[in-house]
Structures are given as structure tokens and as C-alpha cells.
Amino acid sequence: MALTLISTVTVGSGGAASIDFNSISGSFTDLLMVYSIRASSTNGGLRIKVNGSTSNLSTRLLYGTGASVSPATDTTYIGTSNNSNQTASVFGNGNFYISNYAGSNAKSFTVDMVDENNAATPVNEWITGGRFNSSTAITSLSLFNDASANFAQYSTATLYGITKGSSGGVTVS
Amino acid sequence: MASAMVALATTTLGSTASSVTFGSIPATYRDLRLVVDVINTSSSNQTNIQLNADTGANYYRVIMASQAATGATTTAASGTSIVCMGWSAPENTVRTIMTADFLDASATDKHKHLLLRSAHTNEVDSVAARWASTSAITSIKLYPDSSTFAAGSTFSLYGIVSA
Numbered sequence: 001m002a003l004t005l006i007s008t009v010t011v012g013s014g015g016a017a018s019i020d021f022n023s024i025s026g027s028f029t030d031l032l033m034v035y036s037i038r039a040s041s042t043n044g045g046l047r048i049k050v051n052g053s054t055s056n057l058s059t060r061l062l063y064g065t066g067a068s069v070s071p072a073t074d075t076t077y078i079g080t081s082n083n084s085n086q087t088a089s090v091f092g093n094g095n096f097y098i099s100n101y102a103g104s105n106a107k108s109f110t111v112d113m114v115d116e117n118n119a120a121t122p123v124n125e126w127i128t129g130g131r132f133n134s135s136t137a138i139t140s141l142s143l144f145n146d147a148s149a150n151f152a153q154y155s156t157a158t159l160y161g162i163t164k165g166s167s168g169g170v171t172v173s
Numbered sequence: 174m175a176s177a178m179v180a181l182a183t184t185t186l187g188s189t190a191s192s193v194t195f196g197s198i199p200a201t202y203r204d205l206r207l208v209v210d211v212i213n214t215s216s217s218n219q220t221n222i223q224l225n226a227d228t229g230a231n232y233y234r235v236i237m238a239s240q241a242a243t244g245a246t247t248t249a250a251s252g253t254s255i256v257c258m259g260w261s262a263p264e265n266t267v268r269t270i271m272t273a274d275f276l277d278a279s280a281t282d283k284h285k286h287l288l289l290r291s292a293h294t295n296e297v298d299s300v301a302a303r304w305a306s307t308s309a310i311t312s313i314k315l316y317p318d319s320s321t322f323a324a325g326s327t328f329s330l331y332g333i334v335s336a
């Protein structure tokens with residue numbers, strides 16, 4: 001099966017400081033994390049950890065606000081989820097794709113995400129490219145808030161494993 | 174329960190290659206997803222896509238990019254291929270990842286649209302493209318402008334089944 005559900009995390013009442021996927025099997029080719037997140041603070045910035053660390057990470061971002069488009073660079077910042085100042089019951093959505101996560105080369109990833117609001121602003125759409133510059137296999141992924149705030153109840157994230165292969169018939173040359 | 178996403182073909186280059194082509198793609202799948210993790214063997218290389226061996230000026234694309242030296246940029250153009258990676262800051266021998274979705278790939282009543290994301294340490298690209306053909310997609314070719322893909326580069330194609 002090319003797409004395998006690994007795990008889903010749903011934040012309960014009281015919120016959560018992070019969403020963590022640990023002990024990720026190395027049996028897949030790539031990983032896809034799909035999430036829906038709202039911060040319990042006015043800062044909806046979203047960051048990522050790999051293998052429990054913020055080391056060896058770099059990101060390049062492009063974001064549009066509805067009024068302008070801007071570039072940015074960072075280490076662990078991947079975009080913005082919805083925050084507590086934005087329309088109630090709205091959660092920012094995104095997906096994070098990392099290729100060859102269990103291999104011995106540096107790992108590259110892409111992120112698409114958006115936070116949305118009934119008002120014209122603030123809203124942000126993000127396209128992010130990143131790299132985990134390590135030969136170590138990825139065994140855990142964590143999302144956390146830029147201001148160390150909690151994620152709100154009902155925030156969710158789901159991790160899928162993508163497995164390459166051949167179904168027969170399609171040629172590669 | 175049958176899977177909605179099927180792994181169709183994959184390759185990891187054992188040596189350098191000037192192109193990689195997925196051929197004999199069946200019309201069974203509504204959409205296709207291509208995942209590429211490559212290094213080019215020289216600098217100043219953009220990577221391109223051609224479909225069904227069409228080398229005519231039948232490709233249209235809009236690119237939005239964040240690039241280390243020039244910031245946020247965008248452009249729209251037509252040509253004989255779709256530039257899918259390294260538009261304004263070619264890969265320059267660093268590892269680049271790309272995911273590309275080919276929407277309604279098997280349809281014969283519409284032009285084909287592609288949505289691509291690619292990234293390396295100096296650039297992130299978002300590309301929306303159109304192949305001006307109503308033919309179903311039966312082959313996908315990727316190639317750098319010059320030189321080759323390095324050994325170890327991986328290419329995987331998946332089919333998405335409609336309900």
C-alpha cells in the first residue's frame with residue numbers, strides 16, 4: 001500500500017504544548033504529516049523539531065498575506081497556524097512532506113499551510129522548503145508553537161507513510 | 174479496501190543520467206503524483222518536465238519563488254517544457270525535493286494542469302502549469318538543462334484512484 005496511516009494526534013481539553021510523533025518506523029520511503037492547528041495565544045507561528053532537536057534544520061519561506069508577498073528564512077519556522085485573535089473555530093491547515101526520511105543523506109522537506117480569518121487580515125499562505133542536514137534517520141517529528149504557547153483543543157495532526165514501489169506496467173528509462 | 178494511492182514505479186539512479194522518463198502510464202488513475210529527490214551534477218541547472226514526448230511550445234506556467242539573493246519573485250511564460258525546479262537559483266549541486274500533482278491526468282476532454290512544489294537550501298518554488306493537450310498523460314520526462322542527475326537521485330510515481 002502506497003499510503004499508510006501511521007498515527008493521529010488530537011489535542012484534548014487543556015491544550016498541548018506540542019504534537020509529537022515518536023518511534024517512527026523506518027520502513028516507509030517518505031512521510032506526510034497533515035495538520036489542523038489553532039494556537040492558544042496571539043502568536044500562531046509554527047515550528048518543527050526533528051528527533052527531539054531543533055539542530056541541523058533550515059527553512060526558506062514564501063508567504064502571502066493578501067496584501068503582499070514576502071520571502072523569509074529561518075531554522076525551524078514553517079509557517080503560521082490560526083491564533084486566538086482570529087475567527088473562532090477556525091484552524092490553520094497544512095501539510096508537511098519529507099522525502100527519504102530514513103536514509104543516510106540530508107533530508108529535504110516541503111510545507112504548504114494557511115491560516116484563515118473572516119476579516120481581510122491577518123491571513124497568511126505559506127510555501128516552505130526546508131532541510132534536515134543530518135545523515136541520521138528521522139524517528140520523531142514534533143510541532144510546537146513559536147511562542148511556546150499551547151495548541152488549542154481539537155487541533156489535530158496525522159502522520160502517513162508513503163511507500164514507493166512498482167505496480168507493473170509503468171516503465172522507467 | 175483498495176488503496177486510493179498506488180505506487181506505480183520508482184527508480185534510484187545507480188549512475189548519472191541525462192533524463193528520467195516514466196512511460197506506459199495507464200489511464201486507470203485520475204491523478205498522478207511525482208516525488209523527486211535529486212542532485213544535479215553541475216551548477217546552473219534548471220530541471221524541466223515534458224509530457225508524452227511533446228517538444229512543442231505547448232507548456233504554460235506561473236512560478237512564484239523565494240530565492241536567497243533576490244527575495245520573492247514571480248513570472249509567467251510559455252515554452253517547450255515546464256521548468257519545475259531551480260527557476261531563479263538553479264540547484265547548483267545541492268539536494269532538491271519536488272512534489273508534483275498532475276490533475277485529471279487521464280482525462281481526454283481537457284488540458285492538463287500541474288501543481289508543483291520544489292525546494293532546496295537557496296530557493297523554494299511554487300509552480301502552476303498547463304500542458305495544452307487533451308491527450309491522457311502516458312509519459313513524464315524529467316531532465317536538467319545540461320549535465321546530468323547524480324547517482325542516488327530518486328524518482329517515484331504514484332497513481333491516485335477516483336471514486
